[in-house]
Amino acid sequence: MTFWLPPGRAQRNLALIVFVHATGRGAYVTAGVLYFTQSVGLPVGQVGVGLSAAGLLALAAGPPVGHLADRCGARGVFTAALLCGSAAIAALALARGFWTFLAAACATAFTHTAGLAARGPLVADHGRDRPHEFRGYLRSVSNIGIALGTVPAGWAVQTGTRSAYLALILGTAASSACAAALTALLPATRPIPSDEGSRWVALKDGPYAVLTVLDGVLAVQFKVLTITLPLWIVTRTDAPNWLISATMLVNTAMVGTLQTRVTRNAGTPPAAGRAIRRAGFTFLVSCAVIVLSAGMPGWAAAATILAAVVVHTVGELWHAAGGFELSYALAPPHAIGQYQGLFGMGLGAADFFGPAMVTALCIQWGRPGWFVLGGIFAGTGLLVPPAVAVAERRTGRTSRSLPRVTSSRP
Incomplete structure (x- = not known):
C-alpha cells in the first residue's frame, strides 16, 4: 500500500x-x-440528555447489523445504512422540540454505528491479507475528510442563521447519500456461510469481549483532546484560545500522515497488544505534561500543551493500530461483521460515559485527576497483552491464519 493510494480499485473506491x-x-x-x-x-x-440517549441506543446496533452483513452481504447492508443515515440526518432539519430532536438524533446515531459494523467485512475483504493496515489507511482518509468538514461548519457557526445551519444539516445528509451511491463502484460481496451455532457467537466469546472492554476504556482518550483539553485551556491556563484549534490541527495532521505507517508495525496480535501497552503509558506521559501547563505564562503554556498533544497523538496512533489488528485477527472468518460490531461497542461506550468521566476527573478535580486518568490508561494498557494471549490460546487463531471474506469479483 502506497502512502497516498492503495493498490486495488476496490480499496480506492472504498x-x-x-x-x-x-x-x-x-x-x-x-x-x-x-x-x-x-x-x-x-x-x-436537553441536548446533552438526547445525545447521551442516542449514544446508548447506538450501542445495540453493532452486533446485529454486523451479523446481518455477514449473512446477507456487506455491500448491500452498508448501502442501506448510509441511505438510512442520510434520511435520519435530514430529519434533524425538521426538529422543532425535544421529542422530534430525540427521535432524529437516535436514528442518526443508530445508523452511524450500523454503517461502521457493516463496513467491517468490506475492509476485511478488500484489505486482503492485511485488513488492519487498510483500516489504518481508511482512518487517515477519514481524518482528512473530517478536517475538511469543519470548514463549512465554521461558516455556519460564524453566520449563525437558521438557513446556514439547515444548509449544513442537509449538506451532511447529501454527503451520506452520495457515499451510498458510490457503493455501486464496489464489487458485491457474497454472504458468508454460517457455522453451526454462529448466530451470536461474538457475544459468547469471552476473551474477545474482555478486549472490547479494555479497548473501550482506552477509547476515553479520544475525549481528552476534544473535550477536556479545550476546557483546561480556557479555565486553567493563560494560553490563548486559538490554541484549541491548533491542537486539533496538529492531531489531525499527525493521524492523517502517520496512521498507515504505524499500523504496519502492529501486524500480529502480540505486536498489537504491545502497541496498545505503549499507548497506555504514552497517555500517562501526556496527561502529566498537560498538568505542567497550569500556572505558566501564556507562551510557555501553549508550547507545553502542543508538546503534550504530540505525545498524546503518538499514543493515539499506537492505540488505533493495535485495535485494528486485534478486531480483525481474533475474529472468525464467518462472523467478521458481528465481531466488528461487538468491538465497536467499546468505542460507543466511551462516547457515552467518557465525557462525564474526563470532565469530572480533570476539570472538576483538577491536577490530581489528570494523574488518575493517565494511571487508568497505563493500567488498562498493561492488561491488554495478557488478554491477547488468552484470546489466542482459546481460539487458536492468528492474524495470518484467517481466510478473506469472499467477493464476487474475479
Whole structure:
C-alpha cells in the first residue's frame, strides 16, 4: 500500500466512500450541538440528555447489523445504512422540540454505528491479507475528510442563521447519500456461510469481549483532546484560545500522515497488544505534561500543551493500530461483521460515559485527576497483552491464519 493510494480499485473506491461520508460527518460533529441549541432552541441540558440517549441506543446496533452483513452481504447492508443515515440526518432539519430532536438524533446515531459494523467485512475483504493496515489507511482518509468538514461548519457557526445551519444539516445528509451511491463502484460481496451455532457467537466469546472492554476504556482518550483539553485551556491556563484549534490541527495532521505507517508495525496480535501497552503509558506521559501547563505564562503554556498533544497523538496512533489488528485477527472468518460490531461497542461506550468521566476527573478535580486518568490508561494498557494471549490460546487463531471474506469479483 502506497502512502497516498492503495493498490486495488476496490480499496480506492472504498476510501473515496469513506472520505465523502467523513466530510459530511465532520461538519455535523463540529456544529451539530450549536444547531440544536441556537437554531432549534433546545436547552443545553436537553441536548446533552438526547445525545447521551442516542449514544446508548447506538450501542445495540453493532452486533446485529454486523451479523446481518455477514449473512446477507456487506455491500448491500452498508448501502442501506448510509441511505438510512442520510434520511435520519435530514430529519434533524425538521426538529422543532425535544421529542422530534430525540427521535432524529437516535436514528442518526443508530445508523452511524450500523454503517461502521457493516463496513467491517468490506475492509476485511478488500484489505486482503492485511485488513488492519487498510483500516489504518481508511482512518487517515477519514481524518482528512473530517478536517475538511469543519470548514463549512465554521461558516455556519460564524453566520449563525437558521438557513446556514439547515444548509449544513442537509449538506451532511447529501454527503451520506452520495457515499451510498458510490457503493455501486464496489464489487458485491457474497454472504458468508454460517457455522453451526454462529448466530451470536461474538457475544459468547469471552476473551474477545474482555478486549472490547479494555479497548473501550482506552477509547476515553479520544475525549481528552476534544473535550477536556479545550476546557483546561480556557479555565486553567493563560494560553490563548486559538490554541484549541491548533491542537486539533496538529492531531489531525499527525493521524492523517502517520496512521498507515504505524499500523504496519502492529501486524500480529502480540505486536498489537504491545502497541496498545505503549499507548497506555504514552497517555500517562501526556496527561502529566498537560498538568505542567497550569500556572505558566501564556507562551510557555501553549508550547507545553502542543508538546503534550504530540505525545498524546503518538499514543493515539499506537492505540488505533493495535485495535485494528486485534478486531480483525481474533475474529472468525464467518462472523467478521458481528465481531466488528461487538468491538465497536467499546468505542460507543466511551462516547457515552467518557465525557462525564474526563470532565469530572480533570476539570472538576483538577491536577490530581489528570494523574488518575493517565494511571487508568497505563493500567488498562498493561492488561491488554495478557488478554491477547488468552484470546489466542482459546481460539487458536492468528492474524495470518484467517481466510478473506469472499467477493464476487474475479
